[in-house]
Amino acid sequence: MTDYKTLKIIIEQQKLFTLLHPIISIKEKRVIGFEALSRGINPETRDIISPIELFESAFHCNMSLKLDRLCREKAVKTFADKFKNSDYMLFLNFDPSILDQVIIGNGWLKNLVSTQGVKPGNLAIEIVESSVESQSLLKKFVNLYRNYGFVIVLDDFGAQHSNLDRILQLKPDIIKIDRELVENVSQDYYKQSIVGSIISLANKIGTLVLAEGVEKIEDIIKCYELGADLFQGYHFSRPACAEDFEKDFCNKKISQASDQIFTYLNSRITQQISSQEAFETIGRELCSRMKNMKPETFDHFLKDNITRFEQVQCMYILDKNGKQVSNTIFRLKTVFNPRHTLFKPAVKGTDHSLKNYFLNMKIIKSDIYFTEPYTSLATGGICRTMAVEFNNIENESFILCLDFSI
Numbered sequence: 001m002t003d004y005k006t007l008k009i010i011i012e013q014q015k016l017f018t019l020l021h022p023i024i025s026i027k028e029k030r031v032i033g034f035e036a037l038s039r040g041i042n043p044e045t046r047d048i049i050s051p052i053e054l055f056e057s058a059f060h061c062n063m064s065l066k067l068d069r070l071c072r073e074k075a076v077k078t079f080a081d082k083f084k085n086s087d088y089m090l091f092l093n094f095d096p097s098i099l100d101q102v103i104i105g106n107g108w109l110k111n112l113v114s115t116q117g118v119k120p121g122n123l124a125i126e127i128v129e130s131s132v133e134s135q136s137l138l139k140k141f142v143n144l145y146r147n148y149g150f151v152i153v154l155d156d157f158g159a160q161h162s163n164l165d166r167i168l169q170l171k172p173d174i175i176k177i178d179r180e181l182v183e184n185v186s187q188d189y190y191k192q193s194i195v196g197s198i199i200s201l202a203n204k205i206g207t208l209v210l211a212e213g214v215e216k217i218e219d220i221i222k223c224y225e226l227g228a229d230l231f232q233g234y235h236f237s238r239p240a241c242a243e244d245f246e247k248d249f250c251n252k253k254i255s256q257a258s259d260q261i262f263t264y265l266n267s268r269i270t271q272q273i274s275s276q277e278a279f280e281t282i283g284r285e286l287c288s289r290m291k292n293m294k295p296e297t298f299d300h301f302l303k304d305n306i307t308r309f310e311q312v313q314c315m316y317i318l319d320k321n322g323k324q325v326s327n328t329i330f331r332l333k334t335v336f337n338p339r340h341t342l343f344k345p346a347v348k349g350t351d352h353s354l355k356n357y358f359l360n361m362k363i364i365k366s367d368i369y370f371t372e373p374y375t376s377l378a379t380g381g382i383c384r385t386m387a388v389e390f391n392n393i394e395n396e397s398f399i400l401c402l403d404f405s406i
Contacts, residue, residue, distance in 0.1 A: 001053060001056060001057050001060070002040070002042075002049060002053060002054065002057040003057075004057075004061045006042065006043065006044070007054075007057050007058060007061055007063060007067075008061075008063070009043045010040050010041070010042075010043065010049075010054075011063065011066050011067060011070055013043065014070060014074070015040060015041040015042075015043055016038055016039065016040055016041065016070060016071060016074050017038075017039055017041065017074065017078075017241070018036050018037065018038055018039075018071075018074045018075045018078040018079075018241075018242075019036075019037045019038075019039060019239035019240060019241060020034035020035070020036060020037070020078070020079070020239065020240065020241070020242055020245060021034060021035045021037055021232060021237070021238075021239040021240075022034055022232070022236055022237045022245070022250055023035060023089070023091060023210065023230055023231070023232045024230065024231045024232065024236050024250075024254055025229065025230055025231075026220075026224060026231060026254060026257055026258055026261065027229070029251075029254055029255065029258055030251070030254070031088070031247070031250055031251075031254075032087075032088070032089060032230065033088045033089030033090060033091055033122075033124070034079070034083075034088060034089075034090060034091065034245075035091040035093075035126070035232065036071075036075030036076075036078070036079065036090060036091065036092055036093070037051065037239050038051050038054070038071040038074065038075065038093075039051065040053075040054045051071075054067060055067065055068075055095065059097075064095060064097060064098050064101070065098045065101045065102065068094070068095050068098050069108070071093075072092055072094075072109065072112065073112060075090065075092055076090065076092070076112055076113060076116050076118060076123075077116055078242050079116075079118065079242070080116035080117055080118050081242065082242040082243065082245075083242070084116070084117050084118060087122075088122065089122050089123065089124055089151065090118070090122060090123050090124065091124045091126055091153060092123060092124065092125055092126060093126045093128065093155070094125050094126060094127060094128070095128065096127060096128065096137075096138050096141075099137040099138060099141060104137060104140050104141050104144060105144060109125075109145065109150075110145070110148050119149070120145075120148050120149035120150045121149050121150075121151070123150055123151065124150070124151035124152070124153045124173070124174065125142075125145055125150050125151070125152055125153065126153040126155040126176070127142070127152065127153065127154055127155060127170065127172075128155050128156060135169060138169075138170070139169050139170070142170050146171075151173045151174065152170060152171070152172045152173050152174075153172055153173065153174040153175075153176060153210075154166060154167065154170060154172040154174070154175045154176065155176045156176065156178045156212075157175045157176060157177055157178060157198065158177050158178040158180070158181040158194065158195075158198065167201070167205070167207075171205075171207075172207055173207060173208065174207065174208045174209070174210055174230070175198065175202050175207055175208070175209050175210070176209075176210045176212045176232075177195060177198055177209060177210065177211050177212060177223075177228070178212065178213075179212045179213025179233075181194060181195055182195070182211050182212060182213050182214060182219055182223060182233075183213060183215075183219065184216075184219065185219050185222050185223060186216070186218035186219050186221065186222040187218075189382070192222060192226065195211075195223065195226050195228075196226045196227070199226050199227040199228060200227070203227065208229040208230060209227070209228050209229050209230070210228070210229065210230035210231065210232060211223040211228040211230070211231050211232070211233075212232050212233065213232070213233050214231050214232065214233030214234075214235050214236075215233050215234045215235050216235065217235060217257060217260055220233075220235060220257055220261070221257075221260060221261050221264050224261050225261075225264075225265065225268070235253065235257070236250055236253045236254065236257075237249070237250045237253070276370060279311070279370070279386050279402070279404060280368060280386070280388075282309055282312070282402065283368065283386055283388035283400060283402055284368075284388060286305060286315075286388075286400060287388050287389075287390035287400055288390075289301070290390060290392060290398075290400070291390060291391065291392060291393060292392075292393050293392055293393060294392065294393060294394065295317075295325050295326075295392070295396075295398075298317050298325065298326040299326050299327050299329065302315045302316075302317070302326060302327075302329040303329055306329050306330065306331045307331060309331070309402075310331075311404050311405055312331055312402050312403070312404060312405075313330065313331060313376070313378075313379060313381070313383055313403040313404065313405050314328050314329060314330045314331065314345070314378060314379075314402075314403045315328075315329045315400065315401065315402055315403075316328045316329065316346065316401050317398050317399065317400055317401065318352050318358065318387075318398065318399040318401060319396070319397070319398055319399075320396070320397040320398070320399075321353060322351060322352045322353030322354075322355070322358045322399075323349065323350070323351055323352070323353075324346055324347070324348055324349060324350040324351075324352060325348060325398065326348065327345075327347060327348055328345035328346050328347070328378055330345070342377070342380075343376070343377055343378065343379060343380035344377070344378070345378045345379075346377070346378065352401075356371050356374070356385075357369050357371050357385045357386075357387040357401065358387065358399065361387055361389065361399065367388065367389040367390075368386070368387065368388050368389070369386070369387045370384060370385075370386050371384050371385045371386075372384070373406050376403055378403065379403075381405070382405075382406055383403045383404060383405060383406060384403070384404050384406055385401055385402065385403050385404075386401070386402045386404065387399050387400070387401050387402075388400045388402075
């Protein structure tokens with residue numbers, strides 16, 4: 001940790017410099033702005049001091065406000081000197097823990113930006129999500145600077161102290177998903193589900209989502225597929241001084257990522273269409289054969305056919321009112337291995353009338369429906385259900401339900 005004397009010299013002599021880290025829009029195939037990252041310089045050794053060490057030392061030395069303001073001054077000036085008349089945005093970190101040391105409404109940050117000739121709309125204030133202390137002061141600050149025209153960013157969302165109340169209170173323009181969620185998201189279905197849920201929420205409230213810390217193209221592709229709007233990470237560029245920013249290199253990486261995303265999504269969509277067509281063929285074949293059957297023979301038929309289809313977890317049949325008229329027939333006995341008693345196969349007589357697949361078939365008046373992935377109450381695993389309507393030999397309406405593994 002940096003001692004008081006050294007920290008005092010760093011602040012008084014402004015021994016700080018700013019690195020800029022590009023923020024990317026793959027959809028627009030361009031850099032939309034930069035996050036300002038501060039670094040300290042040890043006045044004796046000339047060693048670089050990380051921002052974590054700087055701000056931890058400032059907190060213990062009761063110098064957080066002075067350090068925070070100096071970092072913002074350096075960042076805004078660095079940005080203005082190089083990009084003042086551009087369309088780029090500057091993403092500026094703000095430490096909410098200093099709010100009880102300032103008079104909210106004195107316009108310090110607004111005046112700083114104005115003095116440097118930067119428009120408020122070109123500056124995004126990043127609120128560190130996990131360091132919020134006074135909710136009332138933070139809300140007052142955010143509302144004030146939003147009214148000035150600044151963009152509000154909720155940083156590190158999804159980290160240890162994440163709270164959905166922050167979104168309700170701050171109504172951010174951008175949510176930055178914490179790098180811990182983004183890292184290896186392409187290999188982790190649970191992370192994909194969480195990231196997808198955050199993006200879905202953001203879309204519904206009119207907020208953009210930035211995937212932070214992207215280093216691997218596989219994670220970029222997955223975040224893009226899930227709906228992320230913006231990206232930041234070493235894959236595109238490392239932080240650099242303003243004069244060292246390699247725009248052409250960054251644009252090349254964006255172009256390469258765009259091509260890889262297109263190739264992946266084209267293959268993925270083609271595969272999904274093919275799989276869905278294959279599932280539909282299975283369902284319609286089974287329904288065609290059951291047209292000559294009575295309900296009392298359904299169980300025997302399903303047992304004879306369940307092992308034919310490797311992707312099928314289980315089969316069951318509903319009547320026109322959503323009541324289950326067959327048992328739930330599993331492909332393998334070992335498939336049913338529930339985590340606890342919440343998960344168990346439905347039996348004859350179970351009411352499925354409020355299940356997604358039954359409701360949607362009735363609402364859209366279709367004879368076939370595929371669900372999105374969900375947690376099966378029969379197994380506790382992730383599956384998709386395909387429901388296909390058919391009439392039997394007595395012209396009674398039934399629905400064959402097939403749960404597919406994903």
